[in-house]
Amino acid sequence: xxxxxxxxxxxxxxxxxxxSSSPEPVARSIRTIGAHPDITVEEVTGxxxxxxxxxxxxxxxxxxxxxxxxLQPLHAEDFVKPVAEYRRYSEREAKAVQRxxxxxxxxxxxxxxxxxKRDWLDAYDHYLRLGAAYGxxxxxxxxxxxxxxxxxxxxxxxxxxxxxxxEMGLWTGEPTAGLRSPAAYxxxxxxxxxxxxxxxxISPLTYATRAHEILEDAQRDMLSGVDAPWSGAGLxxxxxxxxxxxxxxxxxxxxxxxxxxxxxxxENELARFRAVVDSVRREHGGAWPALGALTQCQRERVDGxxxxxxxxxxxxxxxxxVKRTKPYPTIAEQRRxxx
Amino acid sequence: MSxxxxxxxxxxxxxxxxxxxxxxxxxxxxTTANAxxxxxxxxxxxxxxxxxxxxxxxxxxxxxxxxxxxSFATFLALDSICGGRAELMGALxxxxxxxxELTRGGAFPVEEYDAPPADxxxxxPVIAPDGLTVTIAFGAxxxxxxxxxxxxxxxxxxxxxxxxHDDLDPARTGGDVLLQIAAGHQDTVAHAVRELARPVRxxxxxxxxxxxxxxxxxxxxxxxxxxxxxxxxxxxxxxxxTDPKVMDRLVWAERGGAEPAWTADxxxxxxxxxxxxxxxxxxxxxxxxxxxxxxxxxxxxxxxGTGEFENPRFDLDPRGERIALDAHIRLANPRExxxxxxxxxxxxxxxxxxxxxxxxxxxxxxxxxxxxxIQRQFTAIQERLNNEPMIDYVTPEGGxxxxxxxxxxxxxxxxxxxLFA
Ligand code: HEM
Numbered sequence: 001x002x003x004x005x006x007x008x009x010x011x012x013x014x015x016x017x018x019x020s021s022s023p024e025p026v027a028r029s030i031r032t033i034g035a036h037p038d039i040t041v042e043e044v045t046g047x048x049x050x051x052x053x054x055x056x057x058x059x060x061x062x063x064x065x066x067x068x069x070x071l072q073p074l075h076a077e078d079f080v081k082p083v084a085e086y087r088r089y090s091e092r093e094a095k096a097v098q099r100x101x102x103x104x105x106x107x108x109x110x111x112x113x114x115x116x117k118r119d120w121l122d123a124y125d126h127y128l129r130l131g132a133a134y135g136x137x138x139x140x141x142x143x144x145x146x147x148x149x150x151x152x153x154x155x156x157x158x159x160x161x162x163x164x165x166x167e168m169g170l171w172t173g174e175p176t177a178g179l180r181s182p183a184a185y186x187x188x189x190x191x192x193x194x195x196x197x198x199x200x201x202i203s204p205l206t207y208a209t210r211a212h213e214i215l216e217d218a219q220r221d222m223l224s225g226v227d228a229p230w231s232g233a234g235l236x237x238x239x240x241x242x243x244x245x246x247x248x249x250x251x252x253x254x255x256x257x258x259x260x261x262x263x264x265x266x267e268n269e270l271a272r273f274r275a276v277v278d279s280v281r282r283e284h285g286g287a288w289p290a291l292g293a294l295t296q297c298q299r300e301r302v303d304g305x306x307x308x309x310x311x312x313x314x315x316x317x318x319x320x321x322v323k324r325t326k327p328y329p330t331i332a333e334q335r336r337x338x339x
Numbered sequence: 340m341s342x343x344x345x346x347x348x349x350x351x352x353x354x355x356x357x358x359x360x361x362x363x364x365x366x367x368x369x370t371t372a373n374a375x376x377x378x379x380x381x382x383x384x385x386x387x388x389x390x391x392x393x394x395x396x397x398x399x400x401x402x403x404x405x406x407x408x409x410s411f412a413t414f415l416a417l418d419s420i421c422g423g424r425a426e427l428m429g430a431l432x433x434x435x436x437x438x439x440e441l442t443r444g445g446a447f448p449v450e451e452y453d454a455p456p457a458d459x460x461x462x463x464p465v466i467a468p469d470g471l472t473v474t475i476a477f478g479a480x481x482x483x484x485x486x487x488x489x490x491x492x493x494x495x496x497x498x499x500x501x502x503x504h505d506d507l508d509p510a511r512t513g514g515d516v517l518l519q520i521a522a523g524h525q526d527t528v529a530h531a532v533r534e535l536a537r538p539v540r541x542x543x544x545x546x547x548x549x550x551x552x553x554x555x556x557x558x559x560x561x562x563x564x565x566x567x568x569x570x571x572x573x574x575x576x577x578x579x580x581t582d583p584k585v586m587d588r589l590v591w592a593e594r595g596g597a598e599p600a601w602t603a604d605x606x607x608x609x610x611x612x613x614x615x616x617x618x619x620x621x622x623x624x625x626x627x628x629x630x631x632x633x634x635x636x637x638x639x640x641x642x643x644g645t646g647e648f649e650n651p652r653f654d655l656d657p658r659g660e661r662i663a664l665d666a667h668i669r670l671a672n673p674r675e676x677x678x679x680x681x682x683x684x685x686x687x688x689x690x691x692x693x694x695x696x697x698x699x700x701x702x703x704x705x706x707x708x709x710x711x712x713i714q715r716q717f718t719a720i721q722e723r724l725n726n727e728p729m730i731d732y733v734t735p736e737g738g739x740x741x742x743x744x745x746x747x748x749x750x751x752x753x754x755x756x757x758l759f760a
Binding site: 147149150151152153154212213216219220223224225226234291299300303304307310311314318328329330331332333334335338 | 500501502503504505506507508509616618619622624641642643644649651652655656660661662695696697698699731734
């Protein structure tokens with residue numbers, strides 16, 4: 001009851017503002033372990049055990065997760081249905097990307113920069129909703145969504161192609177004639193997307209990790225402005241990644257139910273982050289603001305609630321383990337084995 | 340005393356710690372409090388000993404290369420805006436002579452009371468040397484057409500081009516001249532940066548700068564490596580700098596062959612400023628962190644081993660059951676006969692520079708590698724590391740490739756003079 005009240009208060013504050021109206025601090029136990037040779041740490045903060053006892057217990061837990069201890073690992077078959085649902089969803093998104101890239105190509109041919117920007121943003125949205133930014137598409141991802149920083153000659157590199165090449169052109173006022181060939185290239189690459197998405201091998205571990213890491217990538221690359229520097233679409237892109245995450249979590253919910261208390265806190269934080277970005281959007285008249293247009297207070301609310309969400313999502317892969325961490329052999333054991 | 344002897348002397352004299360801790364390590368007479376000396380007095384004495392540490396600017400090899408990483412370092416990359424060769428030579432000469440004065444220390448004169456003082460005064464009226472080293476290096480861009488140096492470019496020097504996971508900011512990459520300024524205290528470094536930039540404003544324009552620090556010595560032994568922002572000990576496995584044969588093979592420029600003669604006694608310096616996404620890292624389980632690195636986080640021991648400096652024995656673990664085949668230390672140094680010539684001499688400082696636009700800590704590693712041949716050594720390692728699991732948690736953002744020539748041979752010589760001879 002108390003926890004809910006605090007959560008509600010925090011949410012209200014996050015939606016409302018920053019600075020003096022900041023929420024009451026919520027007590028959290030933080031575990032610290034001292035390493036100084038001259039200091040003996042008697043107790044691990046937040047518990048009654050010594051560091052040595054804590055460490056011994058943690059070690060035991062990974063070595064022999066007894067029946068009453070850790071959760072039983074899931075079976076790979078449990079993931080078949082969620083992954084199939086996700087694949088269908090990705091195919092739909094891939095098709096949408098293709099559609100918007102085709103319009104984009106038309107806009108560029110017609111020299112209509114306004115329409116081209118709108119179609120560019122839509123194509124980018126759907127691409128990110130694939131959750132594809134999370135590396136599963138390899139080279140194809142680089143060709144469609146690659147940044148210039150990884151290339152020897154940066155934005156001048158002949159291999160700088162794809163969405164961001166066109167983004168640079170559209171938002172820096174480059175004549176559209178110069179964008180025709182990048183748009184044609186993008187359309188050719190995107191034509192492979194649906195098939196590629198259908199064929200991606202997704203192991204249970206990758207899928208569970210995706211629940212967490214799509215938004216980690218958004219935090220690192222999109223909210224920082226690194227990924228879409230010219231359009232400033234970082235917030236919008238983060239919200240696309242949120243949509244992808246929401247979908248993944250929804251498909252995993254049947255597996256998570258009954259495995260500790262992961263689902264509810266994750267859902268709460270997802271809802272909270274959604275509420276925060278929606279309120280920011282409303283404050284900008286209903287359109288996604290460019291990153292640079294956010295006030296400091298809006299930025300802090302977005303960053304803070306995403307940080308809290310990530311801290312929760314981080315529990316998902318752990319709760320869905322399909323195999324136990326095997327203790328590794330020691331050097332001495334391997335040496336003996338050799339003899 | 341050679342630079343290395345001096346280091347071990349200083350260690351005995353208490354350079355590794357203060358007060359009770361140093362005494363606790365049993366570092367010998369110089370640091371053991373005698374009955375009449377208070378802790379505070381001893382701390383003061385140790386501090387004075389540290390501040391008095393002096394490293395020769397002149398010699399065969401430049402200081403700051405084999406020298407163990409000083410507690411603080413700032414890198415200052417400069418672009419030459421000199422109109423001609425003579426002007427550039429003059430500026431480099433000035434840098435050397437100012438660096439020599441600063442590393443030697445001493446009082447500076449106040450000449451005219453009305454004029455701006457000759458020194459900023461941030462270290463007080465007497466400059467303590469504090470182990471200061473100023474290491475001067477040249478980037479590939481200095482060898483373009485401007486100063487007639489194109490034919491004299493070191494054989495393995497190129498601009499640093501991006502690797503697949505880099506996000507290089509051109510404004511924080513490269514530079515014609517690089518100064519690595521390192522000392523025992525932060526104020527000594529900051530002072531030197533300011534004093535070295537001052538006399539060459541019209542010739543060398545600052546391009547980028549980055550400051551870093553190494554953690555305090557927290558034991559358990561005085562040799563234990565300090566930690567980076569991921570909490571892991573950094574610097575455990577480095578080639579033996581006290582063995583001149585190893586250094587001739589791995590660090591100092593090759594004699595003859597494709598290398599121009601002026602490069603003798605110099606070395607290639609790779610600098611990479613690598614952002615570390617620590618919030619993300621902090622959400623990773625300890626087991627997975629250790630698997631990515633291949634070492635235990637607390638002790639620094641290789642997985643399955645007990646001591647920090649124990650050999651990881653990859654030969655006993657061909658399938659990676661103990662240390663994953665793609666663990667950082669395994670890819671970085673597979674310890675096979677074929678990779679023995681690829682080893683590099685690493686130096687690393689932790690940097691912190693505020694927040695990124697998404698409110699995340701902008702911290703990372705100022706990674707430095709000295710090597711004989713960038714392509715044979717650094718690039719070969721980096722290419723193996725391109726797809727290591729740790730890559731998700733770091734982003735290389737800047738740095739460059741440089742060549743650090745031999746030291747000035749005597750007080751009227753200057754670093755780089757053979758290049759112009
Ligand atoms: C932020 C980035 C990096 C981090 C956090 C990191 C961390 C570490 C750690 C914890 C170790 C083990 C302790 C030690 O021997 O020092 C290590 C070793 C090493 N690292 Fe890195 N490193 C980074 C970047 C690099 C880069 C860019 C290279 C070179 C291309 C590199 C090359 C090496 C080598 C050669 C070793 C020694 C391996 C051995 O001889 O056992 N590291 N690193």
